Amino acid sequence: MAAARVRSGGRPTLEEVAARAGVGRGTASRVINGSPRVSAQTREAVEAAVAELGYVPNRAARALAGNRTDAIALVVPESETRFFAEPYFSDIVRGVGAALADTEMQLLLTLAGNDRERRRLAQYLTAHRVDGVLLVSVHADDPLPDLLEQLGMPSVISGRRHAAETLPSVDSDNFEGARAAVDHFISRGRRTIATITGRLDVYGAQRRLDGYRKAVASAGLDPDERLIAPADFSEEGGARAMRELLARRPDVDAVFAASDVMAAGARHVLRESGRRIPDDVALIGFDDSAVARHMDPPLTSVRQPIEEMGRVMASVLLQEIAHRSEGRTEERPRIVLPTELVVRESS
Amino acid sequence: MAAARVRSGGRPTLEEVAARAGVGRGTASRVINGSPRVSAQTREAVEAAVAELGYVPNRAARALAGNRTDAIALVVPESETRFFAEPYFSDIVRGVGAALADTEMQLLLTLAGNDRERRRLAQYLTAHRVDGVLLVSVHADDPLPDLLEQLGMPSVISGRRHAAETLPSVDSDNFEGARAAVDHFISRGRRTIATITGRLDVYGAQRRLDGYRKAVASAGLDPDERLIAPADFSEEGGARAMRELLARRPDVDAVFAASDVMAAGARHVLRESGRRIPDDVALIGFDDSAVARHMDPPLTSVRQPIEEMGRVMASVLLQEIAHRSEGRTEERPRIVLPTELVVRESS
DNA sequence: ACACTTCTTGGGAGCGCTCCCAACCCTACG
DNA sequence: CGTAGGGTTGGGAGCGCTCCCAAGAAGTGT
Missing domain, CATH: 1.10.260.40 (lambda repressor-like DNA-binding domains)
Structure with missing residues (x-):
């Protein structure tokens, strides 16, 4: 031998x-x-x-001769700290990994939290060091998606930047998730239902608000704009919004927060005001994160199938890459995965 | 253009x-x-x-012509879940990333939690798809290190498998860390000092025990073997060990646990037994993880410079790779980084 | 002025693979 | 029996780079 x-x-x-x-x-x-x-x-x-x-x-020889790399990048515009802290990313990675498991495709994790890293990344991608790109947690004004599109680099984005997203995308059904939350309130007899929104320049946050509005209207409830408090996905923002809400409509009996973290902030303020959850005010969050499970009382929340989103994103990307090399093009799939209301004690 | x-x-x-x-x-x-x-x-x-x-x-052309890949692998023999859950890994990644930041070297993160993934990994490495390997969290009976050595693949291991580690290694000073913890107890007047050990087939756990023994002996205290309770790094194991300790020596007035998580388990049992921390029993952990900071009372703990370990591992590996290609060899650096006692309320 | 060095430089060879064309085989059909 | 057409097959060309050799340029000492 x-x-x-x-x-x-x-x-x-x-x-x-x-x-x-x-x-x-x-x-x-x-x-x-x-x-x-x-x-x-x-x-x-x-x-x-x-x-x-x-x-x-030999991978290098293949790449050189075949003009491909057999690698895709998962681009996360966050620092290591946030990347590791948020369970969202770990679920995505798990899903993507699962979809790639019996493929030759290699996954490159690229964190680009600061400007320096972002520049390096752009160079990386323009140099065609990967066959495709998965974009998660993209901010509305990020130039990267357009750059990728211009380069003709197969890409898939999680969520969307706006209603007319041009990139293939995989999103969860924010609209229906929000609607389900509000319907749940209604079915339990709540009548003065408020919402705390996320940053409305994030498409998903907008859709959650749309779902809220739709549900309120369908039920024939009073669509009082004072029941809508904008925030920014942060705990502090959630608290602030809750205070506004309480000031404007002290009779509120249910609050749908567009994230669990904001719900945590709201909970704090509700407690301070002497209100009991869910007896006086029912509360629902969004994401079904660890925060929701560990809150006191455990928080009812809208679950997004994040791992599955990762899986689907990866397989859509693989298809895009295959199509591209076969000359086929212009399909731009837009996939929306269902959300699910996980009912716990807070509602 | x-x-x-x-x-x-x-x-x-x-x-x-x-x-x-x-x-x-x-x-x-x-x-x-x-x-x-x-x-x-x-x-x-x-x-x-x-x-x-x-x-x-063009990276592929370079790799093909130069017979190298400009990539190194960080091999983590854990599942995604644990990888993301343990802050240890995020710190390592951060350190490695920092050391590689202004290098052309690419970092490949390879999780190999199950057998299937491990097989793929072995194939990967034998196929020389990377220039070097960083090994973290290696279990004592893992065949991978020997395989790598056999292949002549530049590698650096975090910690060691045993006293006579053959691979270049970067470790923290477990011995001195443990000794510092016990000395701290002694300086505060504690006299009946117990320890809860980690799995003793892990070299670091053994060294922590050695450090404990040394400190106890140096202080002329009674080296009662009943004050040593073996556990397995888990919270449940820590609790069990604490119960044993209490049964054997109810007069114990200080406990050094070889991990924060085990300390958490011990704390639970101490509380149940009606003992106050630190008044009745002082407690020190190891790792200085988030657990330590958030414990009630905040836990005194031995901090390991994990991020720096990552940084050092990476730079040692880069050197190994450089040496290898220059024909130089046989240096096998073994680096030990200092630990530090972070004093909080529990001691 | 001449023989040697030392410094630079150009470009052939070759890394291991995919792509693709031409050659080959066999079968089927007129 | 000849020929067209389909299924297989071999291997040249070439991907973009590094390695290395040989050759030219410039400088040194005697």
């Missing part, structure tokens, strides 16, 4: 596999890449040679 | 840069790789051409 290794000068090459199988290089390549234009007999011979030699294709 | 791009058929190549600068391909290559054997004048011309053309070297 050692001798053979020395003789062949290291790892076996395609050429060696071909020689061993008694075929030409081209044929061996065809077998390894699963081309159908090979006879069964030849295929077997090559496969045997591959097994005996323990052949593994 | 667009016309030029079309004419050159895509991204500029080295050849094009060379032509533009009026030099040969070899010379251009030398400039780009920072070889000193180039005249200042030529260097400038090439650098100008690079800037004008926006040249970025």
Whole structure:
């Protein structure tokens, strides 16, 4: 074995596999890449040679000759700290990883929290070091998506930047999630239902508000604008919004917060004001994060299928890449995954 | 610009840069790789051409020609869940990232929690898809380190597998950390000092126990073996060990737990038994994790410089890789970073 | 002025693979 | 029996780069 290794000068090459199988290089390549234009007999011979030699294709050579990299990037415009802190990302990574598990595709995790990293990243992508890009947690004014589109780089975005998103996207059903939350309040007899919104320049936050409005209107409730308090997804913002709400409509009996973290802020203020949850005011959040489960009382929340979003994003991207190289184009799938209301004690 | 791009058929190549600068391909290559054997004048011309053309070297071609990949792997033998849950890993990643920041080196994060992933990983590494490997959180019986050594793959391990670690390693000073904890107890008048150990087949856990023993002996205290309770780094294990300790030596007045999580378990049991912390029993943990800061009372703990460990590991690995390709070898650095006692209310 | 160095430089060879064309085989059909 | 057409096959060309050798330029000592 050692001798053979020395003789062949290291790892076996395609050429060696071909020689061993008694075929030409081209044929061996065809077998390894699963081309159908090979006879069964030849295929077997090559496969045997591959097994005996323990052949593994040289990635660099493949990339160079085939003008691809077999790698995709998951671009996260956050610092390491946030990346590790938010369970959202770990779920996405898990989903993406699952979708890629039996693929040759390699996942590159690229965090770009500061400007320096973002510049490096842009260079990376323009240099075509990956075959495609998964974009998560994109801010509305991020130039990256447009850059990618311009470059013709296959990309998939989680969520959307706006209603007319041009990139293929995978989103959860924010509208229906919000509506379900409000309907749940209504079915339990709540009548003065307020909402605390996220930053409305984030499309998802807008949709949650739309869902709230729709549900309120459908139920024939009073669509009082004073029941809508804008915030910014932060705990402090949630608290502030809740205070406004209480000042404007002290008779509020239910609050739908567009994130669990904001719900936590709201809870704090409600407690301070002497109101009991859910007896006096019912509360629902969004995300179904760890925060929701550990809140006191446990928070009813709208769950997004984040891991599945990761899985779907990856498979959409793989398709995009395949289509692109086949010349096909212009499909731009937009996938919306269902959300689910997880009922706990707060409502 | 667009016309030029079309004419050159895509991204500029080295050849094009060379032509533009009026030099040969070899010379251009030398400039780009920072070889000193180039005249200042030529260097400038090439650098100008690079800037004008926006040249970025093709990684695949480099890898193929140079027989390297410019990538290293951080191998974590854990599932995504644990990887994201433990702040340890995020600190390591941050440190490694910092050390690699102004390098061309790319970091590949490879989680290998289950057997399937481990097999894929082994294949990956044998196929020389990376220039080097960083190993963290290695279990004592993991075959990977030996495999890597056999392959001659540059590697650095965090911690050690045993006293006679053969791989280059970066560890924190577990011995001194433990000793400092116990000395702190002693300086505050504690006399019946117990310890809850981690899994003793983990070298670091063994060293912490050694440090405890040494400190106890140096102080001339009674080295009662009943004051040593083995556990497994888990919260439940810490609780169990604490119960044993209390049963054997109800007069214990200080406990050094070899991890914060075990300290949390111990705290629980101490409370149940009606003992106050630190009044009746003082408590110290290890890791200085978030758990320590948020415990009630805040836990005194031995801090390991984890981010720095990551940084050092990366730079040691880069050196190993450089040495390897220069033919130099056999240095096997073993670096031990100092730990630090962070005193809070529990002691 | 001549023989040597030392410094620079150009470009051939080759890394391992995919793409693709031409050659080959066999079968089917007129 | 000749030929067209389909299925297979071999291997040349070339991807963009690094390595390295040989050759030219410039400088040194005698």
